[in-house]
Amino acid sequence: MSVFTPVSRPELETFLAPYELGRLLDFQGIAAGTENSNFFVSLEKGEFVLTLIERGPAEDLPFFIDLLDVLHDADMPVPYAVRDRDGHGLRQLCGKPALLQPRLAGKHVKAPNNQHCAQVGELLAHIHLATRERIIERRTDRGLDWMLSAGAELLPGLDAEQSGLLRSALQEIEAHKAQILALPRANLHADLFRDNVMFEGTHLSGLIDFYNACSGPMLYDIAITLNDWCLDADGGIDLPHAQALLGAYAGLRPFTAAEAELWPVMLRVGCVRFWLSRLIAARDFAGMDVTIHDPREFEVRLAQRQHVALKLPIAL
CATH class of the missing domain: 3.90.1200.10 (Aminoglycoside phosphotransferase (APH), C-terminal lobe)
Known part of the structure; x- marks a missing residue:
């Protein structure tokens, strides 16, 4: 499994509380990634993906948030940083920069036409x-x-x-x-x-x-x-x-x-x-x-x- 930084349930619940998205129902690591730690997170108010940034300088992270905001505002089907009650999209979890983003619908295509x-x-x-x-x-x-x-x-x-x-x-x-x-x-x-x-x-x-x-x-x-x-x-x-x-x-x-x-x-x-x-x-x-x-x-x-x-x- 490509989870470089494990997260406990109590740590995750504390991290999620400021988003005010309801109780944590379930979470699991995502095996597909090779550079960051990713988790599917199920909350009372929806499905999300949590990413802990493992590679690259922290000063680059506002770039990703800004770019995804631009593309989201242009009606493209991309994730974007969910803001907590204080308007923060970029936070810390287990000593790593962390982003919570909506989980997008659909499946990957292995044999495209x-x-x-x-x-x-x-x-x-x-x-x-x-x-x-x-x-x-x-x-x-x-x-x-x-x-x-x-x-x-x-x-x-x-x-x-x-x-x-x-x-x-x-x-x-x-x-x-x-x-x-x-x-x-x-x-x-x-x-x-x-x-x-x-x-x-x-x-x-x-x-x-x-x-x-x-x-x-x-x-x-x-x-x-x-x-x-x-x-x-x-x-x-x-x-x-x-x-x-x-x-x-x-x-x-x-x-x-x-x-x-x-x-x-x-x-x-x-x-x-x-x-x-x-x-x-x-x-x-x-x-x-x-x-x-x-x-x-x-x-x-x-x-x-x-x-x-x-x-x-x-x-x-």
């Missing part, structure tokens, strides 16, 4: 459009510089084939770094995987886990999303799924020529980011009762992205 992918593309475009004119700045702690340094540190522990694949990708990131950072920007989810989206039937009902959110190139967010939602059985790109996602996105926020040029590079960058973070998690949490996603998934996807036939839809 074209319609699912189109709705994900639309939602991503709405996030970018809602923030690109007034970006809430936050530099990701897992950006290009981190990839270059973490990749160099991990290279000696890889076999010859893996190191060749990663070394080539790191050289490409170094060569295109300035161009990538010059792409059109907005606020990004930066972790829009299938296990962070909920559907009720065929209707997208929720987007969760914004703790990797940041400001940066919109194309990076799209690449991360497509690399998880639009896969064939071998880790390559499922073209109908990808075209549905990109077409729905471009219908709301057209792509630029610079984005089209860097698209294959950005797909590879998205793979590198999660290959490295999963390698680090596998190393640091080995033997612990923590969910660890398989690093090889993104190693395979990076290998598959060496030649990209999929192009961005550009209006001529």
Whole structure:
């Protein structure tokens, strides 16, 4: 179970009292997370998710609260920080920063179809459009510089084939770094995987886990999303799924020529980011009762992205 900080019932009841949401009926740890401690919390007045922030500086937390308020106010199906009786959305529990958020309805989709992918593309475009004119700045702690340094540190522990694949990708990131950072920007989810989206039937009902959110190139967010939602059985790109996602996105926020040029590079960058973070998690949490996603998934996807036939839809 991915609960790094256990919480007792008395501790939780004391923490929840200022929210005035009724008695605590039940709570349980959520096994899916890999970076924070999350709990489902049932109260008399509703269902909620409690998150204890385990990673990242505390000074970044107002960013997450502000971003989710912006997206919630724009009628997007996102969680937001519930305020206590004194108006505080960010509090402390067990010595960790803690947020209480409404639990969104729906279930994760393991095998998405074209319609699912189109709705994900639309939602991503709405996030970018809602923030690109007034970006809430936050530099990701897992950006290009981190990839270059973490990749160099991990290279000696890889076999010859893996190191060749990663070394080539790191050289490409170094060569295109300035161009990538010059792409059109907005606020990004930066972790829009299938296990962070909920559907009720065929209707997208929720987007969760914004703790990797940041400001940066919109194309990076799209690449991360497509690399998880639009896969064939071998880790390559499922073209109908990808075209549905990109077409729905471009219908709301057209792509630029610079984005089209860097698209294959950005797909590879998205793979590198999660290959490295999963390698680090596998190393640091080995033997612990923590969910660890398989690093090889993104190693395979990076290998598959060496030649990209999929192009961005550009209006001529």
